[in-house]
Amino acid sequence: MNEQEILQSLNDAQRAAVVGFEKPSLIIAGAGSGKTRVLTSRIAYMIAQGVKPWNILALTFTNKAAAEMRERIEQMIGSSSRYLRMGTFHSVFSRILRENAERIGYTQAFTIYEPSDVKNLLKTIVKDMRLDADKYKPNVLASRISMAKNALITAGAYQASTSCAVEDRQARIPEFCNVYHEYCRRCKQNNAMDFDDLLLQTNILLKDCPEVLAQYQEQFQYILVDEYQDTNYAQYIIIRRLSQLHGRVCVVGDDAQSIYSFRGAKIENILSFRNDYPTAEVFKLEQNYRSTRTIVEAANSVITHNRKKLQKVCFSQGAVGEKIRIMRAYTDREEAELVVSDLIDRVREADDRWSEAVILYRTNNQSAVLEDQLRRRTIPYRIYKGSSFYDHKEIKDLMAYLRLVINPRDDEAFKRIVNYPARGIGDTTIQRIEQLAAERGLSMWAAVDRLVEEQEAKNDPVQRAIVRKVTEFVALIRSLSLARTDKSLYEFGLEVANRSGILALYRAENLPENATAIANIEELLNSMQEFTERCDAEIRNGEREPEEVATIEEWLQGVMLMTDADNDDPEDNNKVTLMTVHSAKGLEYKYVYIVGLEENLFPSQRAMETPDGMEEERRLFYVALTRAKERAVISYAEMRFKWGNMEFSRPSCFLREIDSRYIDSEVDFTAQRVRPEPEGEEPRAIDELRRRFDYRFQQQRQQGASGGGFGGSANRFGRPADGESNRAQRFSRQNDPYRNTSGTSYPHPKTQYDERLERAISSLGNEQRRTLRSVGSVGSPAGASTAPVGDFTVGDRVDHALFGVGEVVRIERMAGDMKLVVDFQKVGQKTLLAKFAKLRKL
DNA sequence: TATGATATCCTTTTT
């Protein structure tokens, strides 16, 4: 393609953003506005204008996005696109780090620790430092360390900071700064970096080695950043450093879709880009090519409620389209039924593929009910889960072998596999090695030699047997290390799988889970094979030096930065997709169902506590809405199971924020805003609930003993009896207050779900009504967590017989009781049930 | 050293 052809298919705004590549640019790209097209066209256009591809650095957040862009650029300008430096922040900078590892105290073979390695390491540190494991939880520590690193606060800086110390004392982890310090020390000793290090260490490298900085400043004449609203401080500074001299930075993003602040993303980066680059030109891509006008305008009406935003008005020139349907359900189960029914009707009516529909939810645990319902109606579906292929135990184990071969200082890998598969090396032995390593400042691998020496001096026969086992393990790793040099990558991988004994372990028993484990291992080996073939092809095409054959290091590098999301193929199968709103970003579907639009769920309770949290949650809702091409359906339930309890909920405040002219709903949300505390609403809700409940069992009775009747629309509430309900039935017959009041008896066994639902309803009767009112009514959205509940309010000072004096910091309401989180002066935070705790208000 | 029993956690998660 030549310049003209590249520009041809663009609209005016897009074209302007492509052509102005010499200046720092901020491209604000609304949802569905052709962002990727602009970014790829801009790069293609630059190259067509004579910019050398190797002078261009393009950064994305996912491998998928990088691959997609590379492919599209190649279609436009052919094979010279290969010389672009394009990839995720993490992969691009891990390569740069590897090339310069020695300068910052690592070797080229450094390992990348994944989250589970991080947590394991933290666990041992907490143990070694003899800290209270109840207060120093690996998850908490890991996220704190991650946040610090993302903000470029090194362990040393952290220790020196008084404000950090104050925060840690408040969080009751005053020793955190020392944990952080020790963690960094051990990572370095293990020659390992975590994900956040890839950014932090890059910054350290660029700061401490001016010649390296100069080299890359020279090389990367043009820098482009995708999804700029999701960059964190570390990434922001890297970009600033690299672009310092020439300032040719182009960032693309949508502030309205910034949804990752909990991972350290700073929306401020995009909001204040013009302050950082005063000469920057701003391009706004406001035309939405994805959705109907109704959807675009409804989404706009929601996002105007945010204060922090860049001015833009998205519009669609497509059809007006259908209104957004809002469905109310009584329970989470009914919600699933309604949603799935609607989905089936819609897809069948239009004779569409199932893959045109997606169901989005705020939290993963909401998928269970939906899944259940889809299974009943025998609709094909797939769940898009965050969990990665590399989370599987068998993969981690195999990877640990590979890691240890490459980097013997990787203690986490060593510990994982030294006795796996079991070779009689007990905990005490491992601890002994660890201790030796700590004493001498060695890696565990190196400490094994000391162990051998020690044993030879003592010549204790029991010890000798143990030491023999350990040396056998060492010999195994050594010989695998030799195999690495004289075999192909795939053969090497196979040899590791075999000689480690992992494969044998899974082959020993013919269980279905073993079969999947073996399949996973095979897949891992296949990826080695593919990698080898790709490298060979590149050598043949002259894109790669002949001596640069595929190495395990290179493969491992790629693999460690890969997630499941990279190797899925959404198009290939005809299935309804279920996923969180977060993972839906960047995707589009003809039919979008957004479920669980309830206070404390969407928006989440935690987010409601801060204004920024609310705004982010609103952006999340905006992202959800703008996934829809033709039709968006939103649902909520009035009660739902949470942590095993039935809990009441009220409609999300976001429902009120959608301009009512785009809505088709049985409930008028604007009316509720006018009348914030409707009196007498709750008892009616209960009555209605009871009526429904009666109806349901009458239906079941009519259906007879077959008890099923799902699949048809006649009995939307039916559920086939399951084997477990005998006990439940007996229980309910004897003990059921509800049966006495209504005279209804149950001819068929109930499920646990029914039973709990019923209990929840019966518990509503009298004394809990007051609690219900504060839960079930429509109040001010922000006031939710501070509103008085029963006798307690957040901020109350209370006295407990055992724990002493404390302050109520959080309240959670449950059907029959409330859960209080109290921060006690002496013992810290405790969760108590108000019913039992016998708290005295001070 | 494996296994069953008990404690503990519980938004979201591109790398």
Added chain:
DNA sequence: GGATATCATA
């Protein structure tokens, strides 16, 4: 509720 981690125990 449920998945996972840790623990006790033989």
